[in-house]
Amino acid sequence: MTLGSQILQYIISGISIGSIYALVALGFNIIYNTTGIINFAQGEFVMLGGITAASLVTIFHVPILIAFLAAVIIVTAAGAFFERLAIHPLKNPSVITLIIITIAGSILLKGIAMFIWGKDTYFLPSFSGDRPIHFLGAAILPQTVWILGITGLVVILLSAFFKFTLAGKAMRAVASNRMAASLVGINVKKMVLFSFALSAAVGAVGGIIIAPIALMDYDKGAIFALKGFAVAALGGIGNFGGAIAAGLILGILEALGAGLISSHYKDAIALMVLLLVLFLKPSGIFGSAQESRLKKF
Amino acid sequence: MIKSNYLALLILALVLAFIPLAISNVYYLGILIFVGINSLITIGLSLLMGYAGQISLGHAAFFGLGAYLSGVLSTRLAVPPVSALLLAALFTALVALLIGLPTLRLKGHYLAMATLGFGQIVYIVFNAWVEMTGGPSGFGNIPRLRIGGVVFDTDLKYFYLVWGLVVVGLFFAVNIIHSRVGRALRTMHTSEVAAGTLGINTVRYKIQIFVISAVYASVAGSLYAYFVTFLSPGTFGISFSILLVTMVVFGGRFSVWGALLGTAVLSILPESLRIIKDYDVLVYGAVLLLVMIFFPEGLVGLIGRVFRPRSLPEKLRT
Numbered sequence: 247m248t249l250g251s252q253i254l255q256y257i258i259s260g261i262s263i264g265s266i267y268a269l270v271a272l273g274f275n276i277i278y279n280t281t282g283i284i285n286f287a288q289g290e291f292v293m294l295g296g297i298t299a300a301s302l303v304t305i306f307h308v309p310i311l312i313a314f315l316a317a318v319i320i321v322t323a324a325g326a327f328f329e330r331l332a333i334h335p336l337k338n339p340s341v342i343t344l345i346i347i348t349i350a351g352s353i354l355l356k357g358i359a360m361f362i363w364g365k366d367t368y369f370l371p372s373f374s375g376d377r378p379i380h381f382l383g384a385a386i387l388p389q390t391v392w393i394l395g396i397t398g399l400v401v402i403l404l405s406a407f408f409k410f411t412l413a414g415k416a417m418r419a420v421a422s423n424r425m426a427a428s429l430v431g432i433n434v435k436k437m438v439l440f441s442f443a444l445s446a447a448v449g450a451v452g453g454i455i456i457a458p459i460a461l462m463d464y465d466k467g468a469i470f471a472l473k474g475f476a477v478a479a480l481g482g483i484g485n486f487g488g489a490i491a492a493g494l495i496l497g498i499l500e501a502l503g504a505g506l507i508s509s510h511y512k513d514a515i516a517l518m519v520l521l522l523v524l525f526l527k528p529s530g531i532f533g534s535a536q537e538s539r540l541k542k543f
Numbered sequence: 544m545i546k547s548n549y550l551a552l553l554i555l556a557l558v559l560a561f562i563p564l565a566i567s568n569v570y571y572l573g574i575l576i577f578v579g580i581n582s583l584i585t586i587g588l589s590l591l592m593g594y595a596g597q598i599s600l601g602h603a604a605f606f607g608l609g610a611y612l613s614g615v616l617s618t619r620l621a622v623p624p625v626s627a628l629l630l631a632a633l634f635t636a637l638v639a640l641l642i643g644l645p646t647l648r649l650k651g652h653y654l655a656m657a658t659l660g661f662g663q664i665v666y667i668v669f670n671a672w673v674e675m676t677g678g679p680s681g682f683g684n685i686p687r688l689r690i691g692g693v694v695f696d697t698d699l700k701y702f703y704l705v706w707g708l709v710v711v712g713l714f715f716a717v718n719i720i721h722s723r724v725g726r727a728l729r730t731m732h733t734s735e736v737a738a739g740t741l742g743i744n745t746v747r748y749k750i751q752i753f754v755i756s757a758v759y760a761s762v763a764g765s766l767y768a769y770f771v772t773f774l775s776p777g778t779f780g781i782s783f784s785i786l787l788v789t790m791v792v793f794g795g796r797f798s799v800w801g802a803l804l805g806t807a808v809l810s811i812l813p814e815s816l817r818i819i820k821d822y823d824v825l826v827y828g829a830v831l832l833l834v835m836i837f838f839p840e841g842l843v844g845l846i847g848r849v850f851r852p853r854s855l856p857e858k859l860r861t
Contacts, residue, residue: 350831357825510671520660525645
């Protein structure tokens with residue numbers, strides 16, 4: 247394989263893993279925009295999605311499409327349940343309280359997963375076989391195409407949801423001004439619930455489509471949360487377009503770094519980027535500094 | 544207030560002095576040594592959480608830096624343990640300063656994110672830098688701690704050393720709380736703007752407390768290294784950082800005594816109840832969530848409520 251096609255190969259695998267990071271970051275942003283909360287449990291939704299779909303397919307022999315839908319519904323319910331249990335009862339919580347609460351939620355979800363699935367690793371077969379497609383000397387797995395297609399679809403559906411539906415518009419209203427939104431009759435608490443459910447659904451989709459490439463176990467959530475958060479920070483917290491661009495950038499950086507430099511430090515790349523962003527430009531590369539000064543988390 | 548704290552410290556020191564006479568079982572003494580080591584970290588962390596109002600999700604990494612630096616310096620470079628401990632603490636303080644300086648200047652909780660990312664990077668380095676750290680399988684043969692002519696080679700000696708340092712650490716923490724820094728931080732809790740108009744440099748105090756809490760963790764790490772004489776990365780991951788936060792919150796994050804209590808309960812219970820050890824993640828998650836929702840002031844707050852049922856919730860009571 248020539249260096250050129252090797253690099254192309256890395257870029258393609260970077261784009262596919264980067265799409266997942268982008269989905270996790272979108273999940274962060276959905277909740278952040280409606281509530282100002284950084285939800286540390288975001289990674290657990292990814293893990294739950296992947297592990298639920300994988301066990302439905304391999305243990306109960308459910309067809310992949312049904313397993314996909316069932317897993318998304320289950321995780322969405324888990325997201326809503328989490329909001330009712332942990333976020334809803336709080337009155338005027340401080341940021342530190344919210345951070346601890348979502349961390350508690352994340353270990354609780356992880357613990358429940360360990361209780362149900364044990365410490366075993368689960369594998370989801372690829373959606374349409376493993377015969378690679380050759381393209382300019384690089385071999386592309388069919389799953390990569392699925393990942394890109396489904397991520398694209400999720401992004402389109404989300405934008406349509408926020409633009410055209412009443413619930414989507416209401417959530418945007420809450421995001422821009424909570425008080426004003428409640429004055430015009432929007433049920434803010436309900437929108438918070440929606441945002442957790444929606445964000446769980448997006449995370450679950452990410453977990454299901456990546457499961458055929460990355461094995462799933464109960465402990466996988468944290469790393470997805472960290473990298474998704476790095477992406478959200480790089481793109482500017484709350485910025486949807488930024489999250490997608492940053493996801494792809496970080497995915498590609500990581501794949502190139504792992505391929506060309508050292509695979510030991512692969513996971514450290516995203517984290518180094520996170521630290522650099524926090525230290526040098528906390529508003530993210532796509533966020534405006536002015537806007538981020540108004541935000542706090 | 545400060546006098547009752549000193550009295551409590553004196554009582555604690557007396558009780559501790561007699562514990563080894565009551566407990567002859569080496570296994571229990573070992574558990575108590577770990578409780579002491581963990582307490583040293585959580586006392587520092589509770590200063591950060593309860594007084595500076597910030598949260599660190601990377602204290603396991605500061606603990607790890609203390610442990611690995613001491614271990615590596617003593618075994619590979621034959622640095623005397625006490626010097627290694629001090630060097631490790633100094634280095635950890637510098638690292639904490641480097642993280643705190645940019646992130647604590649910003650409003651909100653950038654520190655939480657930065658420490659989370661930093662903690663994971665340190666964990667990765669412990670695993671990947673095989674020549675220095677032994678990688679995932681770790682490295683051993685760390686010498687015993689030696690101060691002057693005394694070698695701390697028995698559990699009994701180590702018990703007194705660790706708990707002696709815990710008492711010193713508590714004394715120091717109580718003094719910080721009742722010093723200018725502590726008062727400034729308490730003002731900040733009520734209103735950061737008001738504190739600012741009074742000329743309190745809130746950022747500077749937050750950074751100081753963060754660095755101090757990292758040093759507590761580093762010293763605890765060094766003590767850990769010289770006690771177990773073997774290090775592997777598993778001990779220093781994110782889950783331990785979160786367990787430390789859980790201990791502080793469970794005990795009561797507005798009091799250094801809460802940190803001590805939470806650490807003791809959450810370190811001893813899993814040893815006696817097998818089921819907690821098997822489902823530790825589930826149990827800790829549930830504990831943390833329940834405490835935050837139902838009694839955010841933790842065990843100490845709960846005890847306070849039992850004894851003074853009608854008193855107003857007095858935050859930041861020490």
